[in-house]
């Protein structure tokens with residue numbers, strides 16, 4: 001098991017082979033890793049999972065020694081190795097591209113590291129044969145590596161890494177270049193290899209299914225930060241926020257209101273749940289897994305009455321979209337319901353996952369410019385004079401703008417400032433977007449319009465949506 005910083009004290013007392021403490025990595029202004037704390041136990045299979053650009057490869061490269069941390073310290077096997085060069089660390093790395101020496105045969109590729117260390121010849125032979133057996137390539141010793149398939153080359157790359165008997169094997173998307181069938185086979189082999197070798201595996205992938213299949217522990221990352229650490233079941237069943245819920249498997253994520261303990265309202269219906277302690281009428285995010293929604297011909301027992309708008313066969317189950325009172329639900333079931341049929345939906349209280357909303361509107365620090373303007377996100381923006389009443393120019397203020405009031409423009413020049421769409425969450429009846437503004441602060445937007453990730457947009461704030469209050473002094 002691997003724990004997060006909240007349990008730092010407890011973690012330090014246990015048997016960790018890797019300790020990453022307050023590690024950050026900057027590339028110029030770009031924060032690739034932001035205060036990472038991670039403790040990995042000996043023999044664990046840990047997967048670092050996240051979308052492209054979240055910093056997972058950078059984290060692995062810091063462990064391998066190909067890059068050094070800008071801040072923080074890393075210990076491997078009890079030794080501080082933050083500045084130690086790669087070849088002096090007790091780790092080996094397997095890359096996505098096999099990186100084999102094309103002029104050497106299979107045996108010599110695997111033996112290369114041992115020869116460098118001037119290991120006796122008979123020991124090399126024994127170890128290479130053993131490594132080849134581990135990756136089921138015993139008959140390929142003298143083959144030219146160029147004549148091997150992608151899967152076979154990756155097996156040789158793994159053999160070359162494990163032959164050195166590292167304490168930790170680092171794997172950077174090692175199966176990404178293989179076709180689906182080969183990838184599934186190799187996943188099983190890797191899991192078996194991990195069990196037999198008993199060494200610690202740190203595995204990087206953006207493929208959530210691969211992470212769920214392989215790992216003892218998954219570390220979900222986004223934007224250089226760890227979002228959640230847990231077992232595959234904990235991550236799947238109890239995501240800590242809407243990013244994790246959306247990233248791990250398919251989900252329905254809806255805005256809701258916790259009416260009181262054990263009662264939540266979403267999609268215009270109030271239902272029973274098991275959660276408590278949110279207070280009365282607290283805004284929440286509600287996560288429903290598509291396989292947890294029961295679907296049946298419409299009857300009185302339905303919590304949600306709806307109509308099927310799409311039905312696709314997915315090999316084992318059907319995936320259906322059901323429209324209910326303006327909200328769309330994704331439902332998976334072994335039975336299929338015709339498009340257009342009236343259906344009922346039902347969800348058990350303990351299958352409703354409720355998460356506290358991280359924010360309920362945009363909040364920016366600002367400064368009064370004059371009666372009709374307030375400066376925030378680096379721009380002077382028009383506001384209504386009643387909002388600035390009694391405030392001198394220069395007064396420091398807090399500016400609030402509801403998500404639904406922010407306007408996005410196709411033409412960047414139409415906005416007060418510009419940004420790019422970083423994250424899109426479908427909330428059943430609208431999209432919730434995270435837009436990275438060029439001022440380097442995120443703006444959150446609720447919209448019915450369809451945008452794509454990485455779209456460059458103009459961002460506008462209608463004057464009547466801007467609420468201004470004096471900045472609270474701490």
Ligand code: ATP
Pocket residue numbers: 027030031032050051052053054055056057058059206
């Ligand atoms: P991918 O799956 O696409 O490889 P990743 O999650 O592994 O993504 P990283 O490669 O760790 O992400 O990159 C994290 C961030 O740091 C990205 O925004 C990337 O552009 C940036 N970055 C990484 N290496 C460098 C570098 N050498 N110079 C500048 N920026 C970098």
